[in-house]
Amino acid sequence: MIAVAGSGAFGTALAISLAANGQAVQLWARDPDHAEEMRRTRENARRLPGVALPDALQIITELETIPAEIPVLLSVPMQRLRDMLVLHKLALGGRPLVACCKGVELSTGLGPTAIIEELIPSAMPAMLTGPSFAADIARGLPTALTLACHDRAAGRALQQALSTHNLRIYRTTDTIGAELGGAVKNVIAIASGAVMGAGLGESARAALMTRGFAEMQRMALALGAQPETLSGLSGFGDLALTCTSDQSRNYRFGQSLGRGESFDASITVEGAATSRAVLERAREMKIDMPITEAVVAMLDGTLQLRQAMEMLLSRPLKEE
Numbered sequence: 584m585i586a587v588a589g590s591g592a593f594g595t596a597l598a599i600s601l602a603a604n605g606q607a608v609q610l611w612a613r614d615p616d617h618a619e620e621m622r623r624t625r626e627n628a629r630r631l632p633g634v635a636l637p638d639a640l641q642i643i644t645e646l647e648t649i650p651a652e653i654p655v656l657l658s659v660p661m662q663r664l665r666d667m668l669v670l671h672k673l674a675l676g677g678r679p680l681v682a683c684c685k686g687v688e689l690s691t692g693l694g695p696t697a698i699i700e701e702l703i704p705s706a707m708p709a710m711l712t713g714p715s716f717a718a719d720i721a722r723g724l725p726t727a728l729t730l731a732c733h734d735r736a737a738g739r740a741l742q743q744a745l746s747t748h749n750l751r752i753y754r755t756t757d758t759i760g761a762e763l764g765g766a767v768k769n770v771i772a773i774a775s776g777a778v779m780g781a782g783l784g785e786s787a788r789a790a791l792m793t794r795g796f797a798e799m800q801r802m803a804l805a806l807g808a809q810p811e812t813l814s815g816l817s818g819f820g821d822l823a824l825t826c827t828s829d830q831s832r833n834y835r836f837g838q839s840l841g842r843g844e845s846f847d848a849s850i851t852v853e854g855a856a857t858s859r860a861v862l863e864r865a866r867e868m869k870i871d872m873p874i875t876e877a878v879v880a881m882l883d884g885t886l887q888l889r890q891a892m893e894m895l896l897s898r899p900l901k902e903e
């Protein structure tokens with residue numbers, strides 16, 4: 584059995600995929616009305632419309648009903664993870680907790696596994712990340728993800744438990760690399776969307792993605808990540824997907840920024856808060872991250888896209 588805490592698009596998609604593969608799955612929704620709606624219609628119309636919930640998927644509203652030691656996938660937005668863990672400490676302890684959120688906490692600069700470690704020391708923290716859209720996973724399309732867990736044996740067990748016919752799970756012990764890849768790619772996706780939204784062209788986007796990848800590597804390697812994690816699914820893989828697809832909310836948010844249009848504030852855009860958290864950390868560590876800096880300045884309204892491009896293009900010429 585597996586449990587998923589958070590019935591947003593991603594949590595629901597993972598729950599569907601695991602249940603369709605024959606596992607018993609409990610999907611927790613914090614809102615009882617939403618839970619009742621899903622039980623009645625066998626669909627998550629609010630977050631993942633058009634996909635039926637398999638019979639093996641049970642909707643729950645109390646985390647206490649999840650049996651002891653069963654792994655729980657935590658699928659809430661990054662900036663909400665702390666609140667959720669504080670509220671449900673007792674129910675979630677003593678088991679593997681797999682963070683599915685991508686980002687860095689704004690108030691502390693911590694990634695998801697460090698937050699789990701801090702708040703629920705009895706849990707085994709892990710991270711599930713990599714190039715994947717909820718809609719693709721829910722429709723049973725082939726997807727490859729990275730499971731990061733510093734404990735090799737626990738990582739192996741989670742890899743087995745989460746692999747399905749369509750979900751191929753790779754494993755690493757490098758939680759820092761996996762987390763930072765997933766966090767920084769969203770910042771670069773905002774920048775890529777902005778460039779495309781403003782009509783600056785695909786060559787400019789390719790340059791931005793490449794130099795964004797260099798920023799991701801600079802920060803992650805300085806924090807002890809392994810280079811192969813960054814060139815894998817959770818780094819390069821996710822950067823490639825998120826910077827090039829209209830399915831990405833970070834990319835679409837960037838497009839709106841580039842076009843000077845507003846964006847629905849109720850949509851989860853992880854890169855917005857994370858860009859500030861990453862920039863703060865980069866400044867402390869004296870790491871040069873000009874694209875991240877430009878994204879933050881555009882979000883603050885202190886820099887227009889054209890000025891940001893001028894700033895990036897007029898930097899001193901250097902070796903690649």
Ligand SMILES: NC(=O)c1ccc[n+]([C@@H]2O[C@H](COP(=O)([O-])OP(=O)(O)OC[C@H]3O[C@@H](n4cnc5c(N)ncnc54)[C@H](O)[C@@H]3O)[C@@H](O)[C@H]2O)c1
Binds near residue numbers: 593613663715716718
């Ligand atoms: N959607 C995708 O395609 C996708 C793919 C890979 C990873 N992710 C990651 O998964 C995470 C969640 O994204 P999503 O797409 O499911 O978002 P979403 O906006 O669809 O859903 C977020 C869910 O979290 C719940 N929530 C918010 N605050 C909460 C709290 N304090 N306690 C409990 N529940 C709370 C909301 O009610 C909602 O059900 C993000 O970090 C995202 O980067 C998403």
Ligand SMILES: O=P(O)(O)OC[C@H](O)CO
Binds near residue numbers: 713769830834851
């Ligand atoms: O829709 P986004 O931008 O949150 O991206 C979803 C996933 O992170 C892509 O791997």
